[in-house]
Amino acid sequence: MMRVGKAVATVAAHRVFRCESLSTKSLNTPANLCSSPISDTTISPELRKMPSAVEAKIAPSMLSSDFANLASEAERMVSFGADWLHMDIMIDVDLQDGYVSDLAKALLLFFPIYQKLADSCHFVQNLTIGAPVIASLRKHTKAYLDCHLMVTNPLDYVDQLSKAGASGFTFHVEVSQDNWQELVTQIKSKGMKPGVALKPGTPIEDVYPLLEGENPVEMVLVMTVEPGFGGQKFIPDMMNKVRTLREKYPELDIEVDGGLGPSTIEEAASAGANCIVAGSSVFGAQDPAQVISLLKTTVNKAQKLVK
Numbered sequence: 420m421m422r423v424g425k426a427v428a429t430v431a432a433h434r435v436f437r438c439e440s441l442s443t444k445s446l447n448t449p450a451n452l453c454s455s456p457i458s459d460t461t462i463s464p465e466l467r468k469m470p471s472a473v474e475a476k477i478a479p480s481m482l483s484s485d486f487a488n489l490a491s492e493a494e495r496m497v498s499f500g501a502d503w504l505h506m507d508i509m510i511d512v513d514l515q516d517g518y519v520s521d522l523a524k525a526l527l528l529f530f531p532i533y534q535k536l537a538d539s540c541h542f543v544q545n546l547t548i549g550a551p552v553i554a555s556l557r558k559h560t561k562a563y564l565d566c567h568l569m570v571t572n573p574l575d576y577v578d579q580l581s582k583a584g585a586s587g588f589t590f591h592v593e594v595s596q597d598n599w600q601e602l603v604t605q606i607k608s609k610g611m612k613p614g615v616a617l618k619p620g621t622p623i624e625d626v627y628p629l630l631e632g633e634n635p636v637e638m639v640l641v642m643t644v645e646p647g648f649g650g651q652k653f654i655p656d657m658m659n660k661v662r663t664l665r666e667k668y669p670e671l672d673i674e675v676d677g678g679l680g681p682s683t684i685e686e687a688a689s690a691g692a693n694c695i696v697a698g699s700s701v702f703g704a705q706d707p708a709q710v711i712s713l714l715k716t717t718v719n720k721a722q723k724l725v726k
C-alpha cells in the first residue's frame with residue numbers, strides 16, 4: 420500500500436509539471452493527469468525510505484490506428500484505459516536514393532549545405548505525422564501525447580511540437596551526442612517531459628551521461644525493434660538493457676517499444692520496463708481494453724504495486 424503511495428506521488432509530481440505548462444497555453448489540462456496534485460513534500464519521511472517503484476503507463480502506438488479517424492481512435496484508446504498515446508514522428512526524405520538521386524548527388528557535390536539538408540531529413544524509411552497532426556489531435560483529446568521523434572534534427576521540432584500540444588518529447592541519442600544538453604533544456608523550458616531513445620544496436624552506456632548531472636532526461640525509451648514500422652518482432656536481447664537501467668535507476672520511467680503485447684509483456688515487465696508502447700497487439704485485438712488491462716497489471720505486479 421505504502422509503495423503505491425510513493426509511486427503515485429512521484430508520478431503526480433511529473434504530471435503537475437506538465438499540467439502547469441499546458442494551462443499556461445490555455446489548453447484543456449488532462450483531468451486524469453491533474454486530479455492528484457500531490458507535491459513531493461507530502462511524502463512522509465517513512466515513505467521516502469521505502470523501496471521505489473514506478474507505475475505502469477500503457478501507451479497505444481497511434482501508428483497502428485486508423486489515421487483517417489485519429490480523434491475517435493484516440494478517444495477509444497483512452498476509454499479502454501490507455502494512460503498515454505504514443506505518437507511516432509518519422510521523417511524520411513532520402514535525397515540520395517530514388518528518382519532524385521542524380522540531382523541530389525550533384526547538389527551534394529557542389530553545395531555541402533545540401534548534405535545538411537539530406538542528413539536532417541533521413542532517420543527511418545517511413546513518413547508518418549508531424550506537428551500539424553499533433554495540433555489537430557490536441558483539439559480533440561486531453562490525453563498525454565508521448566511523442567517519439569525519429570528524425571536526425573530533433574532540436575528543430577521542439578518549438579513547433581510544444582505549440583502543437585505535445586506532452587513528452589523523446590529524441591534519439593544517436594543523433595544528439597553534440598546537442599543533448601541544449602535539447603533537454605529547451606524541451607523542459609517548453610513544459611514537456613524529455614526522454615531519450617536508443618536503437619537496438621546502440622549500447623545502453625550511451626544514455627548514461629543524459630541521466631546524470633544537473634539537467635537529466637526523465638525517461639529512456641529502449642527500442643525493442645528497429646525503428647520505422649509497426650508489427651515487427653520483439654527483440655528479447657534488449658531486456659538486458661532494461662534490466663541494467665532499472666538496477667541503476669530504480670525510479671526512472673523506462674519505456675519499451677516494438678513487438679509488445681500479451682506474449683512479451685512478462686519479459687519486459689520483469690526486466691523493469693514500466694512504460695509500454697503497444698501498437699498492433701492493441702489495435703489488432705478483439706478486445707483492446709482487455710489487452711491494455713493485462714499489460715498494466717503485469718507491469719504493476721512486477722513493480723510490486725499490486726498483488
Ligand SMILES: O=C(CO)[C@@H](O)[C@H](O)COP(=O)(O)O
Nearest residue numbers: 646647649650677678698699
Ligand atoms: O516506433 C515504432 C516503430 O518504429 C513503434 O511505436 C511501433 O508503432 C510499435 O508497433 P508494434 O510493434 O507494437 O506493432
